[in-house]
Amino acid sequence: MQFENAQAEKKYYETEASEADFIKWYKSQDLPKYETPSVTIDNVMFSYNREEDQMKMLLIKRKAHPFKDSWALPGGFVNPSESTGESCLRETKEETGVELTELNIEQLYTFSTPNRDPRGWVITTSYLAFLNQEALTAGDDASDVKWFNIQLKGDQLCLSADDIEIQVDIKKEEMLDESPERLAFDHVKIISTAFNRIIGKMYYQPRVLTVLGESFTITEARKVFSKFLGVDYRTIDHSNFKKDLLKFVKEVDERPTGVGRPSKFYALNIPYLK
Amino acid sequence: MQFENAQAEKKYYETEASEADFIKWYKSQDLPKYETPSVTIDNVMFSYNREEDQMKMLLIKRKAHPFKDSWALPGGFVNPSESTGESCLRETKEETGVELTELNIEQLYTFSTPNRDPRGWVITTSYLAFLNQEALTAGDDASDVKWFNIQLKGDQLCLSADDIEIQVDIKKEEMLDESPERLAFDHVKIISTAFNRIIGKMYYQPRVLTVLGESFTITEARKVFSKFLGVDYRTIDHSNFKKDLLKFVKEVDERPTGVGRPSKFYALNIPYLK
DNA sequence: CGAATAGTGTCTTTAAGACAATATGCC
DNA sequence: GGCATATTGTCTTAAAGACACTATTCG
Numbered sequence: 001m002q003f004e005n006a007q008a009e010k011k012y013y014e015t016e017a018s019e020a021d022f023i024k025w026y027k028s029q030d031l032p033k034y035e036t037p038s039v040t041i042d043n044v045m046f047s048y049n050r051e052e053d054q055m056k057m058l059l060i061k062r063k064a065h066p067f068k069d070s071w072a073l074p075g076g077f078v079n080p081s082e083s084t085g086e087s088c089l090r091e092t093k094e095e096t097g098v099e100l101t102e103l104n105i106e107q108l109y110t111f112s113t114p115n116r117d118p119r120g121w122v123i124t125t126s127y128l129a130f131l132n133q134e135a136l137t138a139g140d141d142a143s144d145v146k147w148f149n150i151q152l153k154g155d156q157l158c159l160s161a162d163d164i165e166i167q168v169d170i171k172k173e174e175m176l177d178e179s180p181e182r183l184a185f186d187h188v189k190i191i192s193t194a195f196n197r198i199i200g201k202m203y204y205q206p207r208v209l210t211v212l213g214e215s216f217t218i219t220e221a222r223k224v225f226s227k228f229l230g231v232d233y234r235t236i237d238h239s240n241f242k243k244d245l246l247k248f249v250k251e252v253d254e255r256p257t258g259v260g261r262p263s264k265f266y267a268l269n270i271p272y273l274k
Numbered sequence: 275m276q277f278e279n280a281q282a283e284k285k286y287y288e289t290e291a292s293e294a295d296f297i298k299w300y301k302s303q304d305l306p307k308y309e310t311p312s313v314t315i316d317n318v319m320f321s322y323n324r325e326e327d328q329m330k331m332l333l334i335k336r337k338a339h340p341f342k343d344s345w346a347l348p349g350g351f352v353n354p355s356e357s358t359g360e361s362c363l364r365e366t367k368e369e370t371g372v373e374l375t376e377l378n379i380e381q382l383y384t385f386s387t388p389n390r391d392p393r394g395w396v397i398t399t400s401y402l403a404f405l406n407q408e409a410l411t412a413g414d415d416a417s418d419v420k421w422f423n424i425q426l427k428g429d430q431l432c433l434s435a436d437d438i439e440i441q442v443d444i445k446k447e448e449m450l451d452e453s454p455e456r457l458a459f460d461h462v463k464i465i466s467t468a469f470n471r472i473i474g475k476m477y478y479q480p481r482v483l484t485v486l487g488e489s490f491t492i493t494e495a496r497k498v499f500s501k502f503l504g505v506d507y508r509t510i511d512h513s514n515f516k517k518d519l520l521k522f523v524k525e526v527d528e529r530p531t532g533v534g535r536p537s538k539f540y541a542l543n544i545p546y547l548k
Numbered sequence: 549c550g551a552a553t554a555g556t557g558t559c560t561t562t563a564a565g566a567c568a569a570t571a572t573g574c575c
Numbered sequence: 576g577g578c579a580t581a582t583t584g585t586c587t588t589a590a591a592g593a594c595a596c597t598a599t600t601c602g
Contacts, residue, residue, distance in 0.1 A: 017339070019342065019392075026339075034351055039313065039386075065293055077308055078386070080309055080311065084397070107384065110358060112313075112359075114354065114355055118293075119301075123313055123352075123358070218582090219581080237566070238581075238582080239565095239583075240564070242583095257573080257574085258574085259579055260572080260578085260579040260580025261573060262572070262573065263580080263581055491554085492555090493553085511592070513555080513592095513593090513594090514592055516555085517591085518591090532552095532553085532600080533553070533601055534554060535553055535599035535600060536599070
């Protein structure tokens with residue numbers, strides 16, 4: 001990282017000033033600034049509804065230009081006092097009321113193509129966020145907030161809510177032309193990247209399972225995995241799946257009732273998510 | 275992504291203006307701006323010297339405050355007309371004279387902890403860059419540019435050049451106290467992240483092999499891998515290693531002379547690096 | 549030919565996957 | 576008991592790893 005402000009700095013460092021003195025001096029200067037971009041975060045937020053056995057992703061309908069009436073990922077500006085990760089946690093709280101920790105989120109990728117926002121220079125760092133509940137505060141008046149059911153068939157992702165359908169090819173990173181709904185900005189790319197990341201990492205760092213909250217059964221984990229593999233969960237062999245998963249979880253005692261043999265409960269081993 | 279500038283925008287979108295009209299109007303406004311950070315890229319650049327059988331990483335000695343006399347990763351400001359990836363390629367060219375492509379680089383992580391730069395708000399997106407030659411233009415007068423030999427023993431990374439030694443624990447992401455040299459900013463974290471990423475991905479996306487240029491032998495690939503595994507390359511079984519590697523490479527005809535049976539040459543299959 | 553190095557083949561061990569058998573709780 | 580569901584165990588198949596053998600070139 002270089003941050004040479006040419007003349008002024010150079011003159012200064014040639015004196016044998018201390019670091020502290022330098023900073024004090026530096027901040028007192030009103031140095032000519034480089035042009036700087038707006039920096040935002042975009043959240044690819046997931047939740048899982050046990051009753052419906054549905055994996056869901058949050059999108060917001062834009063009521064303002066640009067991309068008026070298109071669907072967009074929730075997000076917002078990064079504040080000078082916070083890291084992008086903290087920004088992601090704050091936005092999630094504001095948007096859904098859910099308080100997450102660093103274990104529930106993962107930095108995805110930073111998108112910075114010039115003109116990705118028609119209004120000007122905006123760089124965004126995207127995050128995966130896994131909520132342990134399908135919670136939602138009322139959308140503000142500028143937006144229409146919806147949890148979309150996700151369904152994968154091969155490389156094709158279908159997002160649906162009520163009568164709305166959005167279809168994406170997550171390898172080509174583009175929408176299928178059929179769907180009348182649009183995605184704003186480069187959010188097709190972000191969403192595609194998100195799914196590819198989750199699919200690629202779930203067998204060695206299954207952070208996606210934090211959608212199941214504190215504890216869960218093997219079968220629930222199978223169901224979550226099946227959503228990203230695009231298969232029925234029963235095609236994932238319980239016995240073999242458990243062998244794999246045991247590397248990442250520990251048994252916790254908790255045995256609720258229900259039909260059939262009660263299942264054991266497991267919790268994720270924190271160290272594997274770091 | 276939200277970019278609500280409150281009143282002004284709201285008033286406008288309520289009219290039924292087109293998107294193009296909106297942008298024209300928007301740019302004509304001199305809207306109050308949020309505070310924006312400087313955005314930089316930092317490069318973790320690697321090269322491999324066949325003669326010495328040495329993997330190398332580039333560091334620059336800072337001659338100015340802050341972190342005067344510490345070693346830092348090469349990098350620089352992102353321009354409004356370029357993505358961070360393009361910025362990385364440009365900086366690499368400026369710093370070393372080597373012209374890379376997107377296949378040689380990989381976005382690593384975006385670091386944004388407040389106060390990571392004592393001068394103010396600076397966010398950096400870090401990149402891995404694999405040069406196919408140990409090239410270097412003369413360092414400018416503000417810097418002392420050196421290729422450090424890298425050596426791993428377990429989690430301990432040792433960077434050495436001439437009589438200089440820098441030791442890092444790449445799991446704890448901190449320097450060992452012994453070494454008198456310092457690393458600037460949060461570059462210990464960036465470097466640690468870089469090694470962990472390379473190690474984690476080399477068996478399923480061995481982009482690191484682009485340090486070997488257009489074509490290479492199995493043994494050369496073993497040598498490169500061994501540097502990141504912290505072992506002698508002869509402990510990596512040639513036969514088994516080849517079985518793995520064949521998934522990612524194709525044979526090219528080229529057979530130079532030398533002692534021993536001449537080895538076949540291979541080139542990376544581009545699709546695996548995308 | 550012998551040393552050096554690369555390539556190929558085989559055997560063993562381990563992990564992955566398919567499938568069957570057993571266990572538990574509710575009705 | 577019968578059904579539903581979960582757990583456990585076994586057998587088969589495929590991948591990973593260790594190791595031995597063959598091939599090619601140079602001096």
